[in-house]
Amino acid sequence: MKVGIIGAGSxxxxxxxxxxxxxxxxxxxxxxxQASEINKYGILLKKESNKTIxxxxxxxxxxxxxxxxxxxxxxxQYQLDDIIGKINKMPVAPKNLLFLQNGMGHLxxxxxxxxxNIFVGSIEHGALRxxxxxxxxxxxxxxxxxxxxGNYGPLSxxxxxxxxxxxxxxxxxxxxxxxxxxxxxxLINPLTAIxxxxxxxxxxNPYYFKALENLFGEASAILELENDTDYFQQVMDxxxxxxxxxxxxxxxxxxxxxxxxxxxxxYILAEAKKRGKKAPLIETLYYFIxxxxxxxxxxx
Amino acid sequence: MKVGIIGAGSxxxxxxxxxxxxxxxxxxxxxxxQASEINKYGILLKKESNKTIxxxxxxxxxxxxxxxxxxxxxxxQYQLDDIIGKINKMPVAPKNLLFLQNGMGHLxxxxxxxxxNIFVGSIEHGALRxxxxxxxxxxxxxxxxxxxxGNYGPLSxxxxxxxxxxxxxxxxxxxxxxxxxxxxxxLINPLTAIxxxxxxxxxxNPYYFKALENLFGEASAILELENDTDYFQQVMDxxxxxxxxxxxxxxxxxxxxxxxxxxxxxYILAEAKKRGKKAPLIETLYYFIxxxxxxxxxxx
Numbered sequence: 001m002k003v004g005i006i007g008a009g010s011x012x013x014x015x016x017x018x019x020x021x022x023x024x025x026x027x028x029x030x031x032x033x034q035a036s037e038i039n040k041y042g043i044l045l046k047k048e049s050n051k052t053i054x055x056x057x058x059x060x061x062x063x064x065x066x067x068x069x070x071x072x073x074x075x076x077q078y079q080l081d082d083i084i085g086k087i088n089k090m091p092v093a094p095k096n097l098l099f100l101q102n103g104m105g106h107l108x109x110x111x112x113x114x115x116x117n118i119f120v121g122s123i124e125h126g127a128l129r130x131x132x133x134x135x136x137x138x139x140x141x142x143x144x145x146x147x148x149x150g151n152y153g154p155l156s157x158x159x160x161x162x163x164x165x166x167x168x169x170x171x172x173x174x175x176x177x178x179x180x181x182x183x184x185x186x187l188i189n190p191l192t193a194i195x196x197x198x199x200x201x202x203x204x205n206p207y208y209f210k211a212l213e214n215l216f217g218e219a220s221a222i223l224e225l226e227n228d229t230d231y232f233q234q235v236m237d238x239x240x241x242x243x244x245x246x247x248x249x250x251x252x253x254x255x256x257x258x259x260x261x262x263x264x265x266x267y268i269l270a271e272a273k274k275r276g277k278k279a280p281l282i283e284t285l286y287y288f289i290x291x292x293x294x295x296x297x298x299x300x
Numbered sequence: 301m302k303v304g305i306i307g308a309g310s311x312x313x314x315x316x317x318x319x320x321x322x323x324x325x326x327x328x329x330x331x332x333x334q335a336s337e338i339n340k341y342g343i344l345l346k347k348e349s350n351k352t353i354x355x356x357x358x359x360x361x362x363x364x365x366x367x368x369x370x371x372x373x374x375x376x377q378y379q380l381d382d383i384i385g386k387i388n389k390m391p392v393a394p395k396n397l398l399f400l401q402n403g404m405g406h407l408x409x410x411x412x413x414x415x416x417n418i419f420v421g422s423i424e425h426g427a428l429r430x431x432x433x434x435x436x437x438x439x440x441x442x443x444x445x446x447x448x449x450g451n452y453g454p455l456s457x458x459x460x461x462x463x464x465x466x467x468x469x470x471x472x473x474x475x476x477x478x479x480x481x482x483x484x485x486x487l488i489n490p491l492t493a494i495x496x497x498x499x500x501x502x503x504x505n506p507y508y509f510k511a512l513e514n515l516f517g518e519a520s521a522i523l524e525l526e527n528d529t530d531y532f533q534q535v536m537d538x539x540x541x542x543x544x545x546x547x548x549x550x551x552x553x554x555x556x557x558x559x560x561x562x563x564x565x566x567y568i569l570a571e572a573k574k575r576g577k578k579a580p581l582i583e584t585l586y587y588f589i590x591x592x593x594x595x596x597x598x599x600x
Binding site for chain 2 (some may be wrong): 256290292
């Protein structure tokens with residue numbers, strides 16, 4: 001089975017390193033430089049004190065023809081437009097596409113794709129790209145996948161063949177699967193990025209915890225979450241297990257990079273508008289992050 | 301006319317320096333050390349490239365008997381309890397008290413005072429305490445005063461005798477006078493302290509400006525402001541004229557000091573509760589600042 005991986009950030013490199021143990025992997029990079037570095041050095045995966053090098057084929061994104069049995073799209077949501085544009089111009093639509101973005105802002109974009117089977121996933125791993133071919137796997141988790149359009153068959157073969165040290169779990173409902181991750185991202189990311197604190201501070205600082213509760217209440221009401229205490233418990237669990245981590249949004253701003261705020265709070269704001277609900281807090285936190293993004297690097 | 305000044309922070313030192321040009325001033329300090337330094341060096345007032353030294357009597361606060369013709373209370377709102385406690389234990393209540401706190405949280409406290417005439421003021425000066433006897437007057441403004449309880453007579457004599465380079469203006473309505481300043485503080489202080497930006501960024505960054513509008517809208521609805529565009533215009537004017545300044549709340553947090561958030565957003569939250577109104581945004585911003593205050597220095 002041939003697997004194409006689009007994007008060679010932390011998630012792209014992580015998946016390429018693990019999946020190459022069971023599949024023939026081709027990774028597509030934004031720049032030619034990165035492709036040639038990966039071809040030369042392989043992908044260096046660091047996990048605790050272990051290091052492994054995996055040799056995979058790397059090509060620049062312009063070479064992607066969508067001919068692999070399965071393509072994993074690992075770029076950020078705000079980089080999807082270019083990729084979807086290219087997919088829709090391909091003479092033969094890719095057979096199976098798995099989208100691994102944060103948030104739920106990309107679902108609307110996925111509806112415009114001509115592909116046959118479209119799957120979505122949510123990732124619970126922590127990974128940090130150290131350089132163009134090195135990724136550190138610093139938070140062990142699972143990957144959840146579900147069908148967005150089409151049938152599960154082709155994904156089933158993939159899911160059952162992945163290395164057991166890198167589990168992928170099938171979920172039959174994509175909405176709930178993505179909502180869980182969305183709520184985690186929507187609460188932890190903006191608050192830690194605005195307050196400039198590690199994730200654990202949202203539990204340990206009693207005032208920050210109240211802010212967390214307020215934000216949860218507003219988001220939960222907009223999204224009309226059922227059993228919302230389960231969602232809140234999960235957010236707290238993640239704060240606890242990643243207490244000493246800096247969230248991806250905080251790290252993005254510290255590194256002067258564009259954040260995923262549009263895919264996260266932007267999605268909830270769009271839902272609020274659609275449902276005729278007010279979102280005074282979420283809207284203002286969204287503006288805080290958008291304001292901080294002014295002048296940072298971005299774009300695929 | 302003898303004027304007592306309680307508190308020798310930036311505002312206490314500023315008023316002592318200017319008022320000593322026309323009145324006999326006694327300044328009361330928190331520590332004996334500061335009193336003896338002021339007695340030794342005088343108060344050094346810096347304004348642009350000018351420096352003037354004023355010699356006034358300085359005594360530790362424990363020596364205050366409230367016997368001056370007028371006492372100006374210049375401490376922070378959260379330091380008022382000790383002072384009011386002392387006033388209410390004095391064998392003879394002070395004749396005339398002028399309270400110069402930010403916000404409106406102190407009005408409730410003032411109702412408990414046994415003093416004869418109670419006045420309140422709002423200050424538009426910018427001042428920075430550089431050391432225990434040096435103050436820099438870096439923003440020229442006026443001081444507004446109004447009657448809170450009692451009659452204007454005794455204050456009138458004071459107002460008409462102040463040096464003309466340090467104007468004090470009488471207002472016949474203390475509520476509106478304090479509301480204007482409250483709105484300026486409630487908008488500029490928390491936003492700049494959370495976003496860590498200079499005042500001008502709230503106008504120049506289009507997303508921060510939207511956040512400013514959201515916060516204004518919520519506060520204005522709670523306080524039921526009439527002609528609220530006048531208030532918003534005033535906030536924008538202050539952002540513009542102090543564009544390169546860091547707000548006092550931002551400076552407090554940077555210096556690891558307690559802020560005046562309780563007197564400002566805390567007051568608006570109490571009003572929201574009293575009037576049965578929701579304040580999701582103000583409440584959360586309040587929690588942000590309270591959370592940042594954990595572990596800082598405080599107390600009078």
